[in-house]
Amino acid sequence: MNTRNLTRAVARLVKDDEEELYPGELLLAWLRGAGEADLHRINVFHLADELQVGRKPLLATFIRLVKQGVMDLNWDFHCTECNAVAGSHRHLSDATAADHCPLCDVDFRNTLDRNVEVTFSPAEQLYQVGRRFLADRKRETVALHAAKQIRLPDPFVSGMDCLHVPLFREMFESETLSLRESLQIRQVCIIFTDIKGSTALYDRFGDTAAYGLIRDHFEILFDRVKQHDGVVVKTIGDAVMASFRRPADGVAAAFAIHHAFEAYNRREDIRDQILVKLGIHAGSTIMVNLNNRVDYFGQTVNMAARIQSTAGGGEIVVSHAIRGDAESVELLRQGVASVTKRVVALKGISKPQTVYRLNFRGAERGSRPNSRITAAEATVAGTPVLLSAPATAPVAAAAR
């Protein structure tokens, strides 16, 4: 089967679509020259490296191609013993917590960011790899298995990567696990936010005006989460839960949210200020289906929510796990003047936890009248830790 129908379908999207298909002509040229080995289980990150284009933008393009009926998306489950693809599903709803590898004859558990790979295949009506190719591939796999030489692809698009493409969540909102299943995740970064004194807000402005403010707040939050490769998992009243693939993405989003609300509050009348309390944590969790949406469940999520509850209005509090993440620490060094370490008892969590409140530059100069970050409090409440060189932050608020 030649690739004519496939390239025609993509060419139509490159030419006619209002929204540009990235990287249109480059992708077309690749498709024209592609053979069965290229088009069988396309590894988009690998392809992005080959074409020298961004991995995430190309992944977003392939997700668009799925929506347009040009590509199919496969959830492939690699055996954790031998790395062979032991199971493949078109929909996440067909995935199970455990799978069986026929080559090893063992059962294994699936972890969304470890052995679950997302690959793409041309839609069957446009292109199909031949039976002979598939038979050869199968023989090859059996031989490699015997020699214990099957390797996980590197790089590869993991299930977590796919779930954190905002476009995937927008287009396939109902793409989630079946109700009874759960999938393990090695690491997810969770942000919880809430508005300080939202009940008083409704009381002061009345429902309609307050709702307008809350809508503004959601818009600011959702935009910043999306811009940093995050996904809004759900809203609970005025509170928001968002997830990120990497802790540093979560920290970057938190900074953006903080600065966006500072700017918003400077514009508005003082009574209309929106003070967001934000907490960040990262750790292992399980993914579940709650109300037909992707959701996360477990102690990492509980902890993130509890950490958020220790933040005051306009404050960001991060967990010890975030403070221990190298990329996040680098961002903290660049983005905040100091952090204030505190050991807190969190409801429902047995051991006291070390958390860190971020102190932004300028916070001590009264630019945010409602901010709870004051030099006196910081010194009393915990140990201030300088993060940046004195040259860029003459004296940290907390150190005064």
Ligand SMILES: [Zn+2]
């Ligand atoms: Zn196996």
